[in-house]
Amino acid sequence: MTNMDTFTALALQITCHGVNQASDRQEARSLMQKTIHRLGQQIAASLAFIGADCRLIVLPEYFLTGFPMGESLSAWAEKACIEMDGVEYETLGKIAQKQSIFLAGNAYELDPNFPGLYFQTCFVIDPSGNIVLRYRRLNSMFAPTPHDVWDKYLDCYGWEGVFPVAKTAIGNLAAIASDEILFPEVARCLALRGAELFIHPTSEVYSGERSPKDSAKIARAVENMAYLVSTNTAGIVNTAIPSASANGGSKIIDYRGLILSETGSGESMATFAEIDLAALRRYRRRPGLKNLLSRQRxxxxxxxxxxxxxxxxxxxxxxxxxxxxxxxxxxxxxxxxxxxxxx
Structure with a gap:
């Protein structure tokens, strides 16, 4: 794919089907494959509506599995976590290939370097079906992170593996996981490595009122002069929590902090907007008060x-x-x- 100065991005707000009630790993894998099959249909239909210039689709947080609800680390790793070269990524890669898109999302992932643990991972798959970005969430309340095994993680992946930025045909992509949007240092470290567009898979309460996370999304875009595509779940089913607890409010924000597109609750492909990289790059190279990156001391x-x-x-x-x-x-x-x- 040749480099693109402009393209359309889509925050695809879909329902998360939890695997918590699955009896074993095999049943959980079957549920994940059903999710991916349904997702393939939704992506195809969304692209037919939006148009051929839609080149980035961002999925919600843990769209494949939901999140652990009382399961031990070992039980969740066995039931819900996917391998780095697993069939789930392969199947998602085929969707990206077929539709000629960059496909981004978030999943719980096993790493052979860290047996017994898992990481919540944001990923980007390119139109050839390859994973070009793998970011492990650094701040989590209830899941292991690279910081918890810091010395060994740096030995395995180095700083570039901690704060990865993918140089792609649709710009320099980076990921921020869920409530890490409230940690400005994460976005700043990625911006200082050249990030132009933040991918933000999330699953959060949405009420229509401006929440702390919503305020943070605008702040991260403005202070780093970057686009942000934030995709929320359209509810979580097959778990004990009320299904609409994390439902709605996906949005796309530009480098000036303007909300380009936003949707309410429910499954939706209505949050899409043009990403103008040429305009962003001009903005970043223009001297003045608003050029916050160049003013950092x-x-x-x-x-x-x-x-x-x-x-x-x-x-x-x-x-x-x-x-x-x-x-x-x-x-x-x-x-x-x-x-x-x-x-």
């Missing part, structure tokens, strides 16, 4: 970050833990920050 903040220790590193590197580990570590962190009179 990062040296001002280095010592504060270097001297500060909040959430501890490597807490899962050399030990087996259960789900209580996450709450316990956070509680200990809060107590330490209180003792230091930070909070």
């Amino acid at each position: 990062l040296d001002l903040y280095i010592e504060t970050y270097r001297q500060s220790r909040v959430y501890p590193v490597n807490t899962m590197l050399n030990q087996n833990v259960d789900c209580q580990h996450f709450r316990q570590t956070q509680q200990e962190t809060i107590e330490r920050l209180s003792e230091q009179r930070i909070i």
